[in-house]
Amino acid sequence: MNFKAKGERRKSKVSTRDPRVTGHAPLSQGRRQFMVGAAGLTFGVAIGVPEFLTSGNGAALAQAVKGVVVNPYVTIFTDGTVAIMSPACEMGQGSLTSLPRIVADEMDADWARVRIVPAPPNDQLYGNPQFRNLQYTAGSATVTGYFNNLRQFGAQVRYVLAENAARRWGVPPAELSTQPGVVLHQKTGRRLTYGEIAAFATIPAQAPQIEVEPVSKAQFRLIGADVGRVDVPSKVNGTAQYSIDVQVPGMIYGAILREPMEGAAPERVDDSAARAIEGVIRTVPLKYGVGVLAETPWAAFKAKNALKVTWSRSARGWGYSSDAGFAKFAAIARDPQSKGIAWEVKGEPAAAMQMAATVFEGEYRADYAYHAQMEPLNSVASVSPAGDAVEIWCGTQSQTITVTAVANALGIPENRVKFNGMLLGGGFGRRGNRDVEFIVDSALMSKAAGRPVKVMWTREDDVHAGRFRPLYVNRIRAGLDASGKIVAWHHRVVSDNVLAFADPVRFKVSKGRDNIAMRGTELPTYAIPVRLSEGLGQDTGMRTAPLRAIGVGQNSFANEVFIDELAANRGIDPVQFRLQLLDKTPLAQRARHVIEEAAKMAAWGTKRPGRGMGIAYLDYSGTQLAGIAEVSVDRSTGAIKVHRFWCTIDVGVPVHPDNVIAQTESSIVYGLGLALTERITIADGTVQQSNFFDYQVPRMADLPEFHIRLIPTRNHPTGAGQMATPLVPSAISNAVFQLTGVRLRQQPMLPDRVKLALEQRGQRFS
C-alpha cells in the first residue's frame, strides 16, 4: 500500500475554543486542536502521556510511561502499546471492540498490542456524525456513523508513523509499507516498530488528509474478521463493573418513591414508619417524589415501601388507560378529517388514492412495551461539600447528555462534573433520555446527604416509572389499479409522542416530526412510488422512550402484515409478492437477495403438517433483512409456538461478523417477547405491572431453532443492533395466517387474543 496524502487543503484553522472536556479525562495541558475540512476531523499534538491514559479507565496503561498522542483517538507508547479511544457506550452491543478495530485496521496496528480506552465526554472530539456530533450511543448508528472518520483517523496515524520513519531513514515515504505494528523499508530491509517510532516521532501540526480506499475495494485485515470482544472476559468472573457495583468511601444508599406518572407531585407525606427502620438516615423531599437515605440498600428499600404519599391530581395522565388510548387513537386514525404531520411524501398520494380502482385498508395496534434491561436503573454521585462540583458513576447511552443534565440539575458548570462511564447492564433505549432522571437522582440525593450516594431503583420502580414504547394504532390504506398494482399508499400512525418527551432538545428542531415514533413507515425498496406516511402524536401524559427497534418495531409490523394481506387478497405467494413488488435499484437488489436466500434456507413452500410459515422483509436504515417464522398454534389456549426462525441480514461490510450474528440472535429474541408476551397496561394513568412475573420476557424454552445467515456485501456498514426485532412479530402473524386463515393485527399476540380471534374467525377491533 502506498502512502497518499492529499496536498494541503485550505488553511487549517486553530481552534481557540477549549475542547469541552469534562470529567476524569481532561486532555493534557498544552494540547492544541487543529480542525481540517468540514468533516469534524480533529488532529491534536501533545507532549507526554495525557492524564486520561494514566487515571481512571486508562489506569492499566500507567506502566507505559512514555507515549505520543497522534490524534484524539490514538496514542502510541514506546513499548509498542497502542491506546485507542472508543467513543461509544458499551451496553452489550460490542462497539467498545468494533470501533477501535476500524482505527486499528486502517493504521495497521497489531491488535494484540491495542488497549481500548473509553473516550471521555466530548461531543466535538467523540460525537457521532450521524447524530450531529452528539456522543450518543443509539439507533444502531455507531459503526455506521463513525466508520468514515475512524478510518481517516487510523490512516492518518499510519501516515504520520511512516513519515517519521522516512525522515529518520532519509527515504521517500512512498517506498515504505507497513505490517501490523511495524514500518518497513523493503529495499533496504530496515524496519521500525510503532513503539520505536513513538520514541522520536514528531507530529505534524496539521492533520494530513489521507485518501482511504473506498469500501467497495478496500483490503481489510481486521474489519470483517472475528475477534474476542474485549469486555467478555470480565463478564464471566464477576469483575465487570456496572454502575450498580460502584463503591466509594463514605457512600450511603438512596431509594426514591417516584410519582406514579409524570407531573404528579407529592402532596402529603407520612414518613414515620420509614424513619423507624434502623439504618434509615432521613427522607428527602423531591419535586417528583420522596427520597430515602440509609446506611444500607435494604433499609432504603424497606423505608421506601413504608412511605405513605398522597399525590397531586394535577398531572395530565390521571384517568388515562390503555383501553381509552386505543379507543381514542383508533378514532383519530379512522377519521378522514384528521391531519397528521407528514413523515414521508412521494408523489401526490391523495390524488392517486382517488384514482384507485379499489382501496384496501388495515388497522394494526401495539400495546406499551417495557425495556426490561437486566440492570435496574441506578447511579452513584458524590457532590462536593460546597455543592459546586460532582463526581458521577453511571451507565448511560450518552456521556455528554449526562454531563449537561447533571450540571443543570445541580446548577453548576459542566466542567465541574467529573464523569465515570460504567458498563451498561442493558440499554435498549432506556438510558439515553435527555433528562437522564436515573442519574440526576443520585446527584440530588448526594447533594441532600452531603455524602456520596448510590441510588438504586428496584425492579418495581423500574417498571412503575418505566418509559415505554408508545401505544400505537396504525392504519394503512393502499389504492390498487385495475390490474392490482399498488398506485397509492397511505400509512397513518397514531401513538403517544416519543421524541417530545424523551428528547425535547432534538424535538425542538424536528418540526414536529417524531423520528422515534415514525421510523419504519418508509418503504425505500418497494416499488410504491406514490405514498404518504404521517404521524399524529398524542400527549397522553404517559412516559415514553425509544425502545429497541423504535417505531420500526410497530410500523414495519403494520407494513409487512398489510403487504401479506394484499398478497393473500391477490392470491399470490407472499414471497413472490414481495419479490415482484421490489424496485430495480441497487438497494432493492440487495433486498431481493436477502428474501431469496431466506426462502431458500427455510425451504419456503414445503408443507409442514400443523405448522404455518410466514415471511417478513425489512429495510432498516439501509440494513436489508428477511425473516421467516415456522409456528404452530394451540387452539385450546391460543398460545403460539415459534419452532424455527430463519433470518438473512446484509449490513454491508460486517466489521465484526460474529457480533453481527450475536446481535441478530439478540434482536430476534427481543422481538419474540414483544410479539408474544410483553405488554404494559395503564389504568388511571398508572402502570399495572411490577416485575418479571407480570411482564414476561422470553426465557430459554421459548426460543425457536435459529438459522441466521449473514450476507456480507461491499457496502458501507449499516446497523446491526436491533434490526431483526421488527421481523419477528410480522413473520409470526403472517405464519399464523397461513396456518389458520386468521390475521393477527396487534402486538403482543397474547393467547387470549389469539384464541378470541380464532373463535371469531378474525381479530376485531371495536
Place this chain on the structure above:
Amino acid sequence: MSQLTTTTLTVNGKRHTVTALPDTPLLWVLREHLKLTGTKYGCGVGQCGACTVHIDGKPNYACLNPIKDLAGRRVTTIEGLSPDSSHPLQKAWIAEQVPQCGYCQSGQIMRAAGLLQENPRPSRQEIVEYMQSNICRCGTYIRIVRAVERAVKEGA
C-alpha cells in the same frame, strides 16, 4: 433496642460475620457488606436468576434468602467459582462469546455450574429446562446452551 442481628456464614471458603436487618437478603449482604459485586440484583423476587449463588452447594436465589437463615451455611459466588476464570464453564463462555451486556451472566454461570454438578452430561433438553429460571434480556440463550455443551465436552 437494635433491630439488627449478627450472623456468621462462610462465603467462598472464608468465614464472615455480618450485622444487618434480619430480613436482609443475602444478595445485599454479598454485594454491599462483603463487596462481592459479581452477584447481581435483577428482580428481588426470584424471577430472573441474576443473583444465583450456591448455598450449601446448590444453586439458589441470593435475593430470596434472608441473612437470618444463613448462619453456618456455605455460600459460593461467581468470585469463588474459580480463582482465575479457569472453570470449564467460564472458558466455554469466552469461547462461545456468550455475554452481551453481561449483567445476568454470573447468575447464568452459577446456575449452569449447579446443573453440571447434578448432571455432568445433560442433554440439550435438560439444559434448557434447568436454565429456564434465568433471564437474559440480551437473548444470549442459544450461546449459553452451546457454552454448556462445550464445557461438558471439554471440561471433563
